[in-house]
Amino acid sequence: MQRLSARVVVVALAFSLLILPASGQQQAYVSPGPGSPERYEYIDDSYGDAFGQAMVHYPSWYSDQPDWAYIEIWSGEIEIEIGWSPSMGAQVWWIYYSDGEFIYPDLGQMDTVESLGLAPLPGIPPCNGDDCNQCINTQLTFCKNQAKADLAVASAAYVTAMGLCIGGLVLGPAGPGVTLGCALAASGVFVAAAYKIRQTKRQCEYDRPRQYCHHMEDGSPCLPQ
Amino acid sequence: MFTPIEPERLRKWSLWLLLWALIVLALVWYWVLH
Numbered sequence: 001m002q003r004l005s006a007r008v009v010v011v012a013l014a015f016s017l018l019i020l021p022a023s024g025q026q027q028a029y030v031s032p033g034p035g036s037p038e039r040y041e042y043i044d045d046s047y048g049d050a051f052g053q054a055m056v057h058y059p060s061w062y063s064d065q066p067d068w069a070y071i072e073i074w075s076g077e078i079e080i081e082i083g084w085s086p087s088m089g090a091q092v093w094w095i096y097y098s099d100g101e102f103i104y105p106d107l108g109q110m111d112t113v114e115s116l117g118l119a120p121l122p123g124i125p126p127c128n129g130d131d132c133n134q135c136i137n138t139q140l141t142f143c144k145n146q147a148k149a150d151l152a153v154a155s156a157a158y159v160t161a162m163g164l165c166i167g168g169l170v171l172g173p174a175g176p177g178v179t180l181g182c183a184l185a186a187s188g189v190f191v192a193a194a195y196k197i198r199q200t201k202r203q204c205e206y207d208r209p210r211q212y213c214h215h216m217e218d219g220s221p222c223l224p225q
Numbered sequence: 226m227f228t229p230i231e232p233e234r235l236r237k238w239s240l241w242l243l244l245w246a247l248i249v250l251a252l253v254w255y256w257v258l259h
Contacts, residue, residue, distance in 0.1 A: 144258060147257055147258060148258065151253070151254060151257055151258070155250055155253075155254075158246070158249075158250070159246065159250075162242065162243075162246045165242065166239050166242050166243070169235065169238060169239065169242075170235060170239065176234075176238055179238065179242065183242050183245060183246070187245070187246075187249050190249065190253065191249070191253060194253040194256065194257050197257055198256065198257045201257065201258075
C-alpha cells in the first residue's frame with residue numbers, strides 16, 4: 001500500500017511537471033493577419049525596376065473585401081508608398097519586384113505568413129487603421145483571451161495534480177509530509193507555468209498592436225498610450 | 226508498517242490542501258490577467 005501511495009505521488013508530480021509547462025507553451029498567436037498578399041503582379045514597369053506601379057492580390061479568405069490594392073513605387077528599393085484599400089485597412093508587407101525579387105516596405109514589420117511558415121488564423125478580425133484605439137483594444141483582448149485559455153489548461157492540470165496529492169493521502173499511507181511536498185511541488189510548477197503565460201501575454205501585448213494596427217494616413221503603427 | 230491517519234486529521238489536511246489550491250489558483254489568475 002505504501003508503494004502504491006508513493007506511485008500516486010510520483011504520478012502526480014510527473015503529471016504536473018509534464019503538463020503544466022506545456023500549457024504555457026501553447027502560443028499559436030502569431031499570424032500576420034489579413035493583408036498579407038498571396039499573389040503579386042507587376043502591371044506597369046515603364047519606369048524601370050525602381051519605379052512603377054503594382055497591384056497586390058489579397059488572400060481569398062479575405063474575399064469579402066476588394067481583392068486588389070494599389071501600390072506606387074517611388075524610388076530605390078524601400079521607398080514605397082503603400083496603397084490602402086479604404087475598407088480594408090490592411091498593410092502590404094511584400095511587393096513583388098519586376099526582376100523576380102521581393103522587396104520590403106520599410107515599415108518595421110517584415111513578417112509574413114510565408115516567412116513565418118504559418119497559416120492564417122481564421123476568426124481574427126482585421127484591424128481598422130482609422131481607429132487605432134479600437135484596434136489596439138482588440139489586440140489586447142486577444143492577448144488576454146489567449147492567456148485565459150492557457151491558464152485554464154494549466155489550472156485544470158494543477159487541480160488534477162492536487163487531487164492526486166490528496167488522493168495519495170486519503171487512499172494510501174502517503175502521510176501529511178509527503179502529501180505536503182507533493183502539493184508544494186505541484187503549486188511551484190503551476191506558478192512557473194503561470195509565469196511563462198504571463199510573459200507570453202506581455203509580449204503579445206507589445207507585439208500585436210504594432211503588427212496589426214496602423215494609421216490609415218501614413219501606415220505608421222498605432223502605439224499604445 | 227504505517228499508522229493509518231485518523232479520519233478527523235485526514236479531513237483537516239484535505240480541507241487545508243483544497244483551500245491552499247484555491248488560494249493559489251485565485252492569486253495566479255489575478256496575477257496573470259491584471
